[in-house]
Amino acid sequence: MLRANLQIKIFIMCFLLFSCSTHAKLSVKKNKNNIDPQLHNELSENSKNIESLNTHLDSLSKLISVINSDLHQSLILLNNEIDLIRLRVDEIDSTYYQNSNNLYLIKDQINSLSQSYNEIAHIESNNKIEDIPPISELEFKNKYIESLNAYQNGNLKLSLSSFEYLISLGTNYDLLDNCEYWRGEIFFKMKKYHHAIDSFEKVLLYMESNRHDDALYKLATCYVYLGNDIRANYELDRLLRNYPNSEYVSKAKLMLSN
Numbered sequence: 001m002l003r004a005n006l007q008i009k010i011f012i013m014c015f016l017l018f019s020c021s022t023h024a025k026l027s028v029k030k031n032k033n034n035i036d037p038q039l040h041n042e043l044s045e046n047s048k049n050i051e052s053l054n055t056h057l058d059s060l061s062k063l064i065s066v067i068n069s070d071l072h073q074s075l076i077l078l079n080n081e082i083d084l085i086r087l088r089v090d091e092i093d094s095t096y097y098q099n100s101n102n103l104y105l106i107k108d109q110i111n112s113l114s115q116s117y118n119e120i121a122h123i124e125s126n127n128k129i130e131d132i133p134p135i136s137e138l139e140f141k142n143k144y145i146e147s148l149n150a151y152q153n154g155n156l157k158l159s160l161s162s163f164e165y166l167i168s169l170g171t172n173y174d175l176l177d178n179c180e181y182w183r184g185e186i187f188f189k190m191k192k193y194h195h196a197i198d199s200f201e202k203v204l205l206y207m208e209s210n211r212h213d214d215a216l217y218k219l220a221t222c223y224v225y226l227g228n229d230i231r232a233n234y235e236l237d238r239l240l241r242n243y244p245n246s247e248y249v250s251k252a253k254l255m256l257s258n
Helices: 002-125 137-152 156-168 176-189 193-203 212-225 229-242 249-257
Strands: none
Touching: 137 156, 137 176, 156 176, 176 193, 176 212, 193 212, 212 229, 212 249, 229 249
């Protein structure tokens, strides 16, 4: 009898355990069925959002690429325009510089002719003869005037040979420094600037010459035409420093400012 009761109790306990287990499984399954659709909807919605964001990012990327391309082309065009402007400015500067040099050259030629006429007038009015050299002072002066006349008439070769003849005499005539100066002027007009420089530098060797400021100014002009601005500025500085009252001071300052 006791055994039967024990078996009944065991059966009842097993039944209760089974019922609880079944109820727990049904509860879990029910909760699972309630949660899965919600998660599914959220995941689906997130996926749609992600796809939308990716599409938007792709559009932005394409737009940025187009903008970058346009900016690149715009920069290229802008740089090309800047280069053209620089070239035009350089051309204008070059033209201005050339015109300035031509103006200087014309003024120098006028000044040279004026000086030559003044010298002729001065020499003709002063016929005093102090010494009797291999050729007389009067003969020297007359030859000098002939050389200047040839220069004024544009006969540069005849004028050059005449001045070189007078220089070759090698005596201490008062006009030798002038002969050397006009020799430089002739070479300058012939555009033989290196020969002109040689003559103008020799003028500076005549310590009592009144042509030093002329020679320095012409030296600077020769170096300008040779493209040696450093040496040109050096000669102009010498002119301004040593001959502050020279007629070339204003021209020298203008050349230095350019």
